[in-house]
Ligand SMILES: [Zn+2]
């Protein structure tokens with residue numbers, strides 16, 4: 001190699017570092033690892049009991065706020081509020097490495113991470129005692145937001161889960177109202193902000209069907225509750241919520 005070629009190679013390595021390095025910790029990946037190293041992967045701990053029976057919120061041991069007669073634990077919110085969905089479950093807590101991975105996925109356009117996140121969600125789904133479902137429904141983004149991001153993170157996750165579970169995707173749930181960033185609003189405003197935000201096209205397809213609504217993060221539950229309500233009003237029989245992380 002000539003000195004010029006060496007320099008070019010050095011320059012290219014600086015600008016485009018040769019993969020594979022772990023996306024999170026930048027350590028070199030071994031032959032069997034891809035995208036994220038095993039050390040980082042092992043730092044993610046899946047959520048485990050005790051969880052709120054309804055919304056899946058992790059409950060502190062010794063501080064169950066409300067134990068019903070049959071031993072089902074409900075969090076404070078779920079005791080006071082009736083969510084329209086049957087149950088919500090998430091793979092892990094929205095913190096640490098998992099939060100970083102989701103951030104890279106959503107905001108840095110690392111679409112290849114959908115495979116990792118989606119497969120974790122599929123493994124969770126297999127363990128859940130949910131009845132067999134007719135459709136996976138990715139939580140839609142408003143067209144404007146989707147154009148900005150270039151993809152819908154929930155749709156790519158649903159695609160991985162659909163491939164593994166053989167449950168088809170229903171694309172008829174759409175977001176017709178661009179909404180403010182929910183995190184900046186209080187609960188009452190969030191609800192008002194979301195009213196009428198979703199619509200179902202081809203609703204005959206989901207008539208009396210059981211649906212799993214798929215999203216990346218469950219934060220306050222307002223968005224999934226509103227979209228569940230829309231699906232149920234359109235004729236769906238029951239809605240379950242599957243997300244990758246729980247905020
Ligand atoms: Zn790593």
Ligand SMILES: [Zn+2]
Nearest residue numbers: 052055075078
């Ligand atoms: Zn709850």
